Amino acid sequence: LAKTTQPISMDSYEGQEVNITCSHNNIATNDYITWYQQFPSQGPRFIIQGYKTKVTNEVASLFIPADRKSSTLSLPRVSLSDTAVYYCLVVNNTDKLIFGTGTRLQVFP
Amino acid sequence: KAGVTQTPRYLIKTRGQQVTLSCSPISGHRSVSWYQQTPGQGLQFLFEYFSETQRNKGNFPGRFSGRQFSNSRSEMNVSTLELGDSALYLCASSLDPRTPEAFFGQGTRLTVV
Numbered sequence: 302l303a304k305t306t307q308p309i310s311m312d313s314y315e316g317q318e319v320n321i322t323c324s325h326n327n328i329a330t331n332d333y334i335t336w337y338q339q340f341p342s343q344g345p346r347f348i349i350q351g352y353k354t355k356v357t358n359e360v361a362s363l364f365i366p367a368d369r370k371s372s373t374l375s376l377p378r379v380s381l382s383d384t385a386v387y388y389c390l391v392v393n394n395t396d397k398l399i400f401g402t403g404t405r406l407q408v409f410p
Numbered sequence: 411k412a413g414v415t416q417t418p419r420y421l422i423k424t425r426g427q428q429v430t431l432s433c434s435p436i437s438g439h440r441s442v443s444w445y446q447q448t449p450g451q452g453l454q455f456l457f458e459y460f461s462e463t464q465r466n467k468g469n470f471p472g473r474f475s476g477r478q479f480s481n482s483r484s485e486m487n488v489s490t491l492e493l494g495d496s497a498l499y500l501c502a503s504s505l506d507p508r509t510p511e512a513f514f515g516q517g518t519r520l521t522v523v
Contacts, residue, residue, distance in 0.1 A: 335510055344414075344500045344514025345453070388453075392510055397443060397466045398502070400453035 305389045310405040319376040321404050323389030326370050334365060334372045337388045339403070345388060349374070376406075384408045412436065414503050414515035422521045428489040431518045435482050435503030442484040443512065444476060447498040456499075459484055460507050491522045 306324040313319045325334065333352050337345035349356055351363040351372070362375040376383055386403040415434040423429050435442050443466075444456040455468040459478035476486040482503075488495055498519050502512040 333510055342498070342517070342519075344502065344517055346514065347511040350510050397455050397458050397468075398512060399455060400445075402452050 305391055305401050307387075307389050307401065307404045309402065310407070312407050312409065313379055314409050315380055316378050319379050319383070319406060319408075321374045321376075321387055321389075321406070322371060323374070324371050325389070325391045328369050328391050329393065331393045332391045333393065334363065334369075335390045335392050335398075336361070336363065336374050337390065337400070339386045339388065345400070348387075379406075379408045381408050381410060414501055414513050416499075416501050416515035416518050418518060419516065420519045420521075422523060423491050424523055425491055425493060427491050428487060429491060429520060430485055430487045431499055431501075431520070433484045433486075433501030433503075433515060435484070435501075436513055439503040439505055439513070440482050441504045441507050441509070442478055442482065443502045443504075444484070444486050445500040445502065446470075447500060447517070448496070453500070456486065458507065465507060488520075493522050496520060496522045 333350050335350040336348045338348050339345040349358055349361050349363045351365050353365050356363045364373045384407055386405050388400050388403040417432045441460045443458040445453050447453045457476050458466040462478045473489045478484045498517045500514050500517045502514045504512045
């Protein structure tokens, strides 16, 4: 399983764009990059998944360079309710989900 | 449609007792995974079930066990509880093991005293 490395914490202010970068140097050919969000005392929630280039949905964008050794989750115009822990995972269709320590995002007014 | 339902939401047990937690996946989902979350260790994978068979198992002692029924509902059991078993236990369901998107329940908060 490819290990992921992401910042422990990040601070931002309402209305700003937040970019969380994740390193996964040992990613395999059939691995996908997946991001989850977790609020306190709740289970994680799937945000977005990608394989390469850029993926966008109503919540976030995911940027993956050609070498796929890193990825960046972009949250446009964050609000206080985006304060949460964000997990980057590298998964394939046969593996269980392995969560790292995640990035604790704190959004200030 | 209804989400993943875990019962009970909160539980207090004493050391040495055993406990059974229940998880009802989203209708149509056949894969269920269990996780333990503690402040010190984060989210740790316990086991995964699909079609009543355990597919994967995390690095937990034999006191932790689980099963899945024919209707995809799952239970996990912890015997001889220890103080360190106090945690939030989360269940996640997905259509099948190949589906990357898993839906998590609210969890069961277990406190061992």
